[in-house]
Amino acid sequence: MVPDRRTECPAPAGRPGPRVGRAPGRRAGRRRVQVSGPEQPGAAGGRAAEGRRGPWVTVGVDGSPESRAALAHALVAAAGRRAGLDVVSAFVVGGFYAGAGAPLVVPDVAAIREDVDARARSLVQEVLSDPALAGVPGIRDVEVRVVVAPGPAAQVLLDASAGADLLVVGSRGRGGVRSVLLGSVGLHCATHAGCPVLVVHPEAGERPDGPVVVGFDGSDGARAALSAALEEATRAGTDVEVVAVYSVVDYWTDLERDAAPSEEAIRADLEERTRAAVAVAVADREAAGAAVPRIDVSVVDGASREVLVERSRTARLLVVGSRGRGTVRGLLLGSVALHCAMHAHGDVLVVHPVGEGRPTVRA
Structure with a gap:
C-alpha cells in the first residue's frame, strides 16, 4: 500500500418560536398555518412539488431514535438553507378477520391518522426543545409542516420529497434488524429519490x-x-x-x-x-x-x-x-x-x- 499524498488547492480570498402546521391537501406555496384538526393530505403529500415557493427539506420520522436524530439533522439543514421542513410519517392500514365467518374488521383510519399525527408533533416539539439546537442560526425561523399519509413508508417519503432540496432519513427505523446497518426504507429512498438523500448515523456522534x-x-x-x-x-x-x-x-x-x-x-x-x-x-x-x-x-x-x-x-x-x-x-x-x-x-x-x-x- 502506497501512502496517500495530500496536497492543497488554496481557495480564493474571499423571530418567535418555530411554527408547526398541518399539511393541507393543496396549497399555493408554503404559508404559515395554525395547528388545527386532522387533515388528510393527498397520496403521501404528493402535491409537494406543485405550487411550492422556495426550498424545502423532507424528513421521515417513525419514533425511533434514528428518526429523532434524522429530524434534528433536518432542522439544522433547513435552517442552513433558509428552507421549510416537511416532517413525514406514514402508517399502514389493513383489515383482518376475527374468525371463520366473521366480518372483516377495518381499523378506524381517522383515529390512526390522528394518533400518528400527534406522535409526530410531539417528537417535533421534543427535538426543538433540545438545548443543543438552541444556538443554531435560523432554526427558530424554520416553518415546520407535519405530513401524515397512509402507505408503505418508503413510497410515502419518495412522494413527499418530490421536488425537495433534500431528503433526510435515519440509518434504521423501528423495523430494522440491528445487524442491518441501513434499513430497507433508507436504502429504498437513497436508491430511488429524485433529490440528494442524507443518511444519518446517530451512533457516530458529531x-x-x-x-x-x-x-x-x-x-x-x-x-x-x-x-x-x-x-x-x-x-x-x-x-x-x-x-x-x-x-x-x-x-x-x-x-x-x-x-x-x-x-x-x-x-x-x-x-x-x-x-x-x-x-x-x-x-x-x-x-x-x-x-x-x-x-x-x-x-x-x-x-x-x-x-x-x-x-x-x-x-x-x-x-x-x-x-x-x-x-x-x-x-x-x-x-x-x-x-x-x-x-x-x-x-x-x-x-x-x-x-x-x-x-x-x-x-
Missing part, C-alpha cells in the same frame, strides 16, 4: 471540525457529489477533502507488467484529472458569486469503498455519487455508494447525477 469528504472518480455522479460537497462545506464553514482512489493491478506475467503504465504514472494522471475537475467546480461557484472553501486533494491506493469508509471516521460528512464509472447503468445505486451508506462511521450524503429524469442537484 464532528463539527471535520472536513466534508467527497469521493471522486470522474463520473457524472462524482461531479455532482463534488458540487454538493463544496456547498455543504461552505454552509458549515469547513474544508473539503476530495479523495480519488486507484488500484494497482497484480499482473500475471512480466510482459503484461512492462506494457502497463507505472503506478507513478497512474497516480499522476488521476491527480491531474481530479484537480482539473476541482478547478471547473471552483470556477462554476465563482461565476455564481458563491464562496469557495479550502480544498485538499488526496490520491490513494486501495479499494474505493474501504478508503471512503475509513475517511468517514474523521469527516463531518461523507458525500458520494449514486453511481460511479464502474457501475452497471441499470443499477440505481452503485456498489461504492451503497457500501458507504451502509457502513460509514458518520452521516452520508448520496447525490444523484444531474439529468436522467432527476431534478438538478440542489444539496
Whole structure:
C-alpha cells in the first residue's frame, strides 16, 4: 500500500418560536398555518412539488431514535438553507378477520391518522426543545409542516420529497434488524429519490471540525457529489477533502507488467484529472458569486469503498455519487455508494447525477 499524498488547492480570498402546521391537501406555496384538526393530505403529500415557493427539506420520522436524530439533522439543514421542513410519517392500514365467518374488521383510519399525527408533533416539539439546537442560526425561523399519509413508508417519503432540496432519513427505523446497518426504507429512498438523500448515523456522534469528504472518480455522479460537497462545506464553514482512489493491478506475467503504465504514472494522471475537475467546480461557484472553501486533494491506493469508509471516521460528512464509472447503468445505486451508506462511521450524503429524469442537484 502506497501512502496517500495530500496536497492543497488554496481557495480564493474571499423571530418567535418555530411554527408547526398541518399539511393541507393543496396549497399555493408554503404559508404559515395554525395547528388545527386532522387533515388528510393527498397520496403521501404528493402535491409537494406543485405550487411550492422556495426550498424545502423532507424528513421521515417513525419514533425511533434514528428518526429523532434524522429530524434534528433536518432542522439544522433547513435552517442552513433558509428552507421549510416537511416532517413525514406514514402508517399502514389493513383489515383482518376475527374468525371463520366473521366480518372483516377495518381499523378506524381517522383515529390512526390522528394518533400518528400527534406522535409526530410531539417528537417535533421534543427535538426543538433540545438545548443543543438552541444556538443554531435560523432554526427558530424554520416553518415546520407535519405530513401524515397512509402507505408503505418508503413510497410515502419518495412522494413527499418530490421536488425537495433534500431528503433526510435515519440509518434504521423501528423495523430494522440491528445487524442491518441501513434499513430497507433508507436504502429504498437513497436508491430511488429524485433529490440528494442524507443518511444519518446517530451512533457516530458529531464532528463539527471535520472536513466534508467527497469521493471522486470522474463520473457524472462524482461531479455532482463534488458540487454538493463544496456547498455543504461552505454552509458549515469547513474544508473539503476530495479523495480519488486507484488500484494497482497484480499482473500475471512480466510482459503484461512492462506494457502497463507505472503506478507513478497512474497516480499522476488521476491527480491531474481530479484537480482539473476541482478547478471547473471552483470556477462554476465563482461565476455564481458563491464562496469557495479550502480544498485538499488526496490520491490513494486501495479499494474505493474501504478508503471512503475509513475517511468517514474523521469527516463531518461523507458525500458520494449514486453511481460511479464502474457501475452497471441499470443499477440505481452503485456498489461504492451503497457500501458507504451502509457502513460509514458518520452521516452520508448520496447525490444523484444531474439529468436522467432527476431534478438538478440542489444539496
